[in-house]
Amino acid sequence: MEERDIRRLLERLQAGRVSVPGALERLRHLPSEDLGFAKIDHHRALRQGFAEVIFGRGKTPQQVAAIVRKMLRPKSSQHNILITRADERIYRAVRRASAKAKFYPLAGAIAIRRNHIIAGKGTILTLSAGTSDIPVAEEAAVTAKIMGNRVETVYDVGVAGLHRLMEHREKLTSARVIICVAGMEGALPSVVAGLVAVPVIAVPTSTGYGASFGGLTALLAMLNSCASNISVVNIDNGFGAGCVASVINRL
């Protein structure tokens, strides 16, 4: 029941075609979301310009392609479509649904761009500490791009070789939001956050072995950062980091 329906009900009440108790009854059974939640939800979609997102893992190529086809149907909608945790096989199925589909093998992501609007006000910089953190960093970068942001990436700038990070000092200081991806001891966000005055989104990765405990160590380290402009997302959650950075960059 949309606003139009409520308006009609009130008009019928005004016109005497429905009694007050009758109108009251209909209103009482009105699902709350029609008045409140759904609207918020709608507004969110409008304001955020978020891409439609499909979590690929655990779905068959056919299932993903079917969801994509359904999303493509409302032609007027111009939202970009992002499929995360995808692979070559999913890509081939999606490719048949849309010729615009593009595969990012490093990120394990597929994107279908229906618009190239830049909604983010500044640049989102994505850093990775090691080479094995790149897939997660790429997922974050692709996510942020599809959601309408300018994105720069600098990889392999771990803290045990500070000079490599320092070479990119200008990129650090010109970014509006920084995503910092690191496994093992997860120290990069602390060092980076100490060098800038913008929000740093820290993403622990499950790289490493032994006492890295699947990224738990990096996660805990980031939560305990001695820098105060850091917040953290889940292990390997490049997508989440891209979203949070995107939401911030649109402010």
Added chain:
Amino acid sequence: MEERDIRRLLERLQAGRVSVPGALERLRHLPSEDLGFAKIDHHRALRQGFAEVIFGRGKTPQQVAAIVRKMLRPKSSQHNILITRADERIYRAVRRASAKAKFYPLAGAIAIRRNHIIAGKGTILTLSAGTSDIPVAEEAAVTAKIMGNRVETVYDVGVAGLHRLMEHREKLTSARVIICVAGMEGALPSVVAGLVAVPVIAVPTSTGYGASFGGLTALLAMLNSCASNISVVNIDNGFGAGCVASVINRL
């Protein structure tokens, strides 16, 4: 060694009062931060307008008061001063150092305001799930205020009584950044983040007992949120949440 000193060195070289090798030598031993890091650091201070912060726990009232006095000396500086994890005894000592000191008992914080500049562009909304989460929420709120933000607070809106949260829907939708403080199952940020399109900073608290494991449960729950505009800070880290929100709100 500041820029002024380097300039002077170059002038002396130009004037022939120091040789090229001599100047080179002095430059070589120049602490790198004078050229690079410190400047970044300085810029950060300027841009952020961050308050000077003292972590009160583990310090005697005398130690805190001494640090405060040192901070107050450069009269030209107009940074606000914030002391977190403080108590009545620390307050009495600080009060003697500055009559402007104000104690926030709920937050366990002391503030000395030297400016009332509002640097944040929107409102930061601080929510707490339960009444026992209020101290952490207050620490976040006081921090954000001292750092130059308009702050609103809504407390005791846990997810097992959704209607209490819904009463404040307008505050939710008008905030530019939301800080969401919750212990126990830590579910509030997920619900809130689903209702808004702005960044939500989730703060787990150590309230609860048994399998709350000192806030670990709430922390893990927040990191696993099914909403994508959430990032998380350490358990009980109201100060960090206030900082992150503040950095975002200045963008």
Added chain:
Amino acid sequence: MEERDIRRLLERLQAGRVSVPGALERLRHLPSEDLGFAKIDHHRALRQGFAEVIFGRGKTPQQVAAIVRKMLRPKSSQHNILITRADERIYRAVRRASAKAKFYPLAGAIAIRRNHIIAGKGTILTLSAGTSDIPVAEEAAVTAKIMGNRVETVYDVGVAGLHRLMEHREKLTSARVIICVAGMEGALPSVVAGLVAVPVIAVPTSTGYGASFGGLTALLAMLNSCASNISVVNIDNGFGAGCVASVINRL
């Protein structure tokens, strides 16, 4: 805004004293809970006849007494009042607010009975494995009583002395819901659940030392029970067990 207010609005629309857009506007800003949530909430209160509950820990005797006084004010309400995690000092303060207040030292609970309605259809049996589990078992028992149930208790029937449990076999088979409180290895619920055909609410306690890890061991053991009519609440959560048992016993 209650139903009465909505009715009035509709009458004014019918009477032509407010326009359709005006009514629509007022309805749009209607807090959703007035239509939906609050009603559910109200119904819940009516159906459940739940006692009003105050979590005593972390509150001063004065604070608890003040809340009690506020609860007592609506004289028409006949809900019982339960204060959990309370002590002698809180009791003395509450006693001044209501002469009906009764202290259960073992349970650490205070109850003010305003009705003695029995809403539960059968008997709730509360078992404890060891003597040190009794406080949690008592909290469960007092909670269930105050919420209108017949309650029986059998204590110190740990699994290493099965004959003690077997002596009470008739109570086991005549109960409608069983609350089973155990620390250490938490084995009692499995044994009990194998002997009965009714729901068993398992409550781990933080008794024990060393590798009992504050009740974690008992909690995990109960979650892994090989019996299939067991569900579990938080460590030391006698109150929660009493509530769940009460909700079931009213069905």
Added chain:
Amino acid sequence: MEERDIRRLLERLQAGRVSVPGALERLRHLPSEDLGFAKIDHHRALRQGFAEVIFGRGKTPQQVAAIVRKMLRPKSSQHNILITRADERIYRAVRRASAKAKFYPLAGAIAIRRNHIIAGKGTILTLSAGTSDIPVAEEAAVTAKIMGNRVETVYDVGVAGLHRLMEHREKLTSARVIICVAGMEGALPSVVAGLVAVPVIAVPTSTGYGASFGGLTALLAMLNSCASNISVVNIDNGFGAGCVASVINRL
């Protein structure tokens, strides 16, 4: 040794064909369960009408089929048979043992219905937070059905999109027992339990990644729920939830 045997023994004693010491001796070595436990066990079977259950994982299709055949032999018994954690290969083997066998691929369960008695007094509602929680929810639903309950299911109603849950408010309020299946942050049970007055059985699932730790996060969150009509079963234990709900619904 059944009651019949004991009666016969006593008759022989009465008839003088056995001495008192001889009768005493036989009684002394009487397995205790014949007098006590087994009877309870028997009563349980009668009252509960529980399906016979086979845990399929770790068994070969041949082993499962053999157990099924043995269960089918006592033709008079009309218990339903449920095989959990089963797959297509097990199904094919069981199908040869009974043409009535039906495979529920989503639930990974096989059922052989020998009766369609409805023993549960109300409806059991099974909710899932995400699409990846559906297998566990289906296992719960199939279990509850086979045990003689009316079951309804509502899937994909996670707390970050409250309006989707609210659309089903009527189902929520008309259920007698609710099973709530959720992974990740495990927040759904808290929200649901706040909206109803019936017991909510919370089932954490191992979906998610990173800091979801195989369902541990959801489990802990549910144990710490701020709602008081929730109890919890093991991670992914849809079967257990179906059993507990069934036991409650027969009360």
Added chain:
Amino acid sequence: MEERDIRRLLERLQAGRVSVPGALERLRHLPSEDLGFAKIDHHRALRQGFAEVIFGRGKTPQQVAAIVRKMLRPKSSQHNILITRADERIYRAVRRASAKAKFYPLAGAIAIRRNHIIAGKGTILTLSAGTSDIPVAEEAAVTAKIMGNRVETVYDVGVAGLHRLMEHREKLTSARVIICVAGMEGALPSVVAGLVAVPVIAVPTSTGYGASFGGLTALLAMLNSCASNISVVNIDNGFGAGCVASVINRL
């Protein structure tokens, strides 16, 4: 109902003073433990000659003394009495109940010996790795003594100074059961078990700091011992180790 009662029942049946159905009825309601469990329990007491044991922690001196008095009443019983986790204050109260009470301050134990029977066939040797493990080792030693064993103790023989352990090689090889108490890395049992051919009971202690995690590290290390004649009891459970050793030594 004891055997005597059953005999009487059978005699009355034989004598025709009770009917078969009447006797059957009485037998049916016979608590199973009268026939089975209690007897086993009785036998256990007879065979084990276990001391009566009171866990002192969490009990007031008055409570402990009252239990002791009750235990002392059946004068014919000659079981020794052991109170673990006791202190000076408890001792003073117990002393008033029995002049035989003896306090072992290191062990935190009180013993009332009513017999000095040696039931153990060999010597139980109690080793401790460090000086701070001595209280737990003493608890084990006192327990074993009170339960009727010859006990020897060797303390402060940690593995980082093997020569200290080697000085006592003869005691190692002449013991029938060895209790090995160690905190920190918990390595002593592995080394000792490699030197002997008798069972080694390993007791982890909560001594140490940092990553000793309250004895968890020592516990885990002992469970992973590369020696195969080791079994483990709970952290700080000197009493349990003494019991297990005692049960073995009576074989």
Added chain:
Amino acid sequence: MEERDIRRLLERLQAGRVSVPGALERLRHLPSEDLGFAKIDHHRALRQGFAEVIFGRGKTPQQVAAIVRKMLRPKSSQHNILITRADERIYRAVRRASAKAKFYPLAGAIAIRRNHIIAGKGTILTLSAGTSDIPVAEEAAVTAKIMGNRVETVYDVGVAGLHRLMEHREKLTSARVIICVAGMEGALPSVVAGLVAVPVIAVPTSTGYGASFGGLTALLAMLNSCASNISVVNIDNGFGAGCVASVINRL
């Protein structure tokens, strides 16, 4: 260097064929184990009659067979040979090395019996709580048998069906050592230990799912047993339990 060699050295000194400094020198470089450790080690072998043991996991069939061949060479030795964590492929390779090799598929063990001496004084009873615990129980049973013990086994006697355990009460009371294997909530050892007066070796298994955490739950439960004649070995360590029981049974 064995005792014989030392004796010869002393005789040569006595005979004047070696000087005091020369003898001293040889003695000084004497590996300590020749005097001390090796002897102990040797004695252990003699007294224990332990089988030679090969841990099969991680070794190729060829490697295992090679070790077996080497063990078989000293024909005079009559130690049995046990290979744990073995499979069909290893068995085929070992079979070629010794026609006496026998495969125990349930236990995943291979045994080569070279003697059938019964060194254990009583019977070792191996219990398992569930059917999926049988492989670990079988490993324990085979180990104990190969080490010269009479072994009895009773499987599938979990605590949720006490009557099944009670049927075997006579076996319980006649065993000299009991091995108790259980996964999930690990409650069986507590119940069993309460029924007997002999040592109970508890073996947690990694069966179960979700919050069983690979056997950790069962392990912790067993360590916290309220019975005092229980000690515990590592998760799935059937071999270790068999060894400990064997060492005890030889006393």
Added chain:
Amino acid sequence: MEERDIRRLLERLQAGRVSVPGALERLRHLPSEDLGFAKIDHHRALRQGFAEVIFGRGKTPQQVAAIVRKMLRPKSSQHNILITRADERIYRAVRRASAKAKFYPLAGAIAIRRNHIIAGKGTILTLSAGTSDIPVAEEAAVTAKIMGNRVETVYDVGVAGLHRLMEHREKLTSARVIICVAGMEGALPSVVAGLVAVPVIAVPTSTGYGASFGGLTALLAMLNSCASNISVVNIDNGFGAGCVASVINRL
């Protein structure tokens, strides 16, 4: 920008071809690493003579070979090249890039020696407790060798058979640095460190099962060693241990 460039800038300032503000500007944007970090980095390379290292896991044979080819290009460089966590397939690819490549299958390492300089002053002794710890010990040994050290290895000297360790006492006392590799209870480093006066690098391994928790138990045990000349590296980090030992041995 190297020192040469700065010199040139200063000369141009001296020569009047650049103004003071111009020089200042250039210096201000001078990447700090050109003056500071890079130089340190260079010195480190010179002094350490560290091999170039490639972490093979997660890289394709082609990727590893490509990196190797790039490293081999600067012919003047004589650093050795080490590839860790490599396998036969990687080896075959690397072999085509350099005929000097040598595969160490036990260590899972490939080395290309371009120099045989011995930079370490003494011998590094690598010990392993069990046979399954050998791969990690070998990784440590190969790493230390390639970095220019004399290395000795002694394997299978676990603490449950002290005599095997004692046989190698001379190697223990003659080593300058000891690497001690152990899984399970991780006790070897404590025993070894008590016998020597040199630094012991402890390496936990992930061997074992059950409560070894992938090496966590060994790691924790080593961190809690009662010996004081021990420090620890990550689980299975043979490479790290080889590096630390190498850095120490060059002092």
Added chain:
Amino acid sequence: MEERDIRRLLERLQAGRVSVPGALERLRHLPSEDLGFAKIDHHRALRQGFAEVIFGRGKTPQQVAAIVRKMLRPKSSQHNILITRADERIYRAVRRASAKAKFYPLAGAIAIRRNHIIAGKGTILTLSAGTSDIPVAEEAAVTAKIMGNRVETVYDVGVAGLHRLMEHREKLTSARVIICVAGMEGALPSVVAGLVAVPVIAVPTSTGYGASFGGLTALLAMLNSCASNISVVNIDNGFGAGCVASVINRL
């Protein structure tokens, strides 16, 4: 029994005053350490020149003073004495035993210097990340000093303010061993180790709150360092770090 005694025994054998069996017997019972272990132990003492160390925690001032007095008795010994985890009260007691006793309140240590020999070849640099890490850093520094090393300290150089660390670059590059103390995210050792070519001993501290888990986070981070010249000691183990650094610095 020392070498002298063995020599005498052999001479008596040679002189015919003892028989071969008699000598053999005496040798057999010779404590192994007299031949082997003790010697090693003695050599260690000579070479290491380690201070005698007393762990103060858990000891009364009287106990500590008594141990000190005993250590002071052998006047010829010139070992320094170190008491760790001590306080003012212990100091006053020790002061009465030796006027040379000096209290280091920050380190919580007491030292009695009997020699000022510098045995370490270079300088040990102790760094701390935060001000609250200073006590542990001081314990390390005092330990290293008492063991005969030149020690330098630089405090409060956390990674979120790199310029503070860089100011001390010369100290970093001139140290022979570096001790790096850090709590919270434990990132300092990684950054420092990347700047130097000497061994870095990382010491995690229990400072921090929430997800720092008493230093576990810092410990795990250090174990996962991406730098390869780092090894780690236990949480808060400043003493251990001082020892390890000292052992290395004597090489």
